[in-house]
Amino acid sequence: MADARGAVPGLEVRALHAGYPGRPVVQDIDLTLPAGQVAAIVGPNGSGKSTLLRAIARLHRPESGTVHADGADIWSLGRRQAAHRVALLPQSPRAPEAVTVAGLVRYGRHPHQGLLRQWSREDEQAVRDALEATGTTDLAAERLDRLSGGQRQRCWLAMVLAQHTPVVLLDEPTSALDLGHAVDVLELVREVAATGRTVVMVQHDLAAAARYADTVIAMKNGRVIAQGVPRDTVDEALVKELYALDADILQAPGDASPVVVPRARRTDARPASALPSPSPAASAPASLTSAPSAATE
Template structure:
């Protein structure tokens, strides 16, 4: 993808084992007293956070709580007003852009493609950090592009201009670009945006595959708490610019936390498919209560 990428520290969940093709060591991404903002307005305020290496971390929270701003800071798209972001102990703002882009891939929330570029042309841009001056496009580059297209189901769209795709198709094309970049660390800002339920699950299954089979560390911003709990090893719950809680979903996602952070009364029950926490909001009107079911 482009040239900005980042790191986080925090409570470590037990990471899943890396696959045979995974990186030898999971990258260590961390934020230290990190503050971020826009036009003098602080959005993320003094955050200390660690991203568990070799695991999937989901960042959740209400609208305007700083989720995407935090991810932008971790990806070097936004300069800190205070604090630092480090990758394996090195300040990412002191790293050469191309070197950082070989370590960290990013799917931004509102990506804009070059005018008239095709899906394959867009995905090929993911190989830019691996190119050298006067080095021709290689079989390895094309293989990475083909794998990214196949994994995201965009191979059948390869010759279509990106600006003529539906929102969901466009989102999958950008995910393919991030995959073609082939980095050990992948940051995804709302990767399920614009996707119907089937394609949401396809993307999240792919994230799980990249983690378990290729050993990639993934940090993604999600809105759906059930999906975050099902697919993530580690949750970071943001509220008012700071983490309200961080840790394994089964420990972090409680009815009390959801009410405090989201202002929603709920029950948290085991997902009948996975056993992971599932948030069930309380019926606030009584009109939709199942026949014969007494009020709580």
């Protein structure tokens, strides 16, 4: 559905309800996200973030509601046609054993293959472009399982880019990465959006979401409780509502993006005095109090 200026949103979700028999997970979701921007979904565990991504990607059928990607109703398309419009990188994806980086990225072209269309120069160029965009060209011949976590994540992103979809969904793309590799991935996400794609990522780091996303979407108990520009959306009240955490919100130098600084324990945290004390060393088994083993020398 076009907006007042006639532009078609990159992603539009209307009145979406999804879940499992007897257990609703996401309820009454409405989103309109433009092309060329990054949206970050934040919220506590179990709030429905991953289920929402799967419903958008046509992997989990909603009970009601619609999803339009680049103007097309995803659930009215076949699976292969839908994969021309939406790509999803799940959390902790698994690759075939001993696959090379180039082999992995070629999987991104699978939706474009068929009985009447085999591997082509266009596919090969898409793979080369994706490797170049993610800085993984030099890794093309390497086995994925021999790379560092940050390198592997860039390779998975290359596979998603090779799929050539206008909408890209990323479920916790910086999970288990150290700070340096996480920043590399988030900057790459910004570059992906700059090509005109709509990028939606689940992000547990609220400060990272505020810094790298154009829109923050806050979810709790399966519902969107806030959404908007980070500096207008991320505040003390939102942090308290989402995480039961008291915090101060500062402004980052340069772009003035919100920075969350916790200033109190969770309201349901146990006091330190309630934690058990360590057992006296004298009561430990002799093997634990003897000289270090060879493995630690």
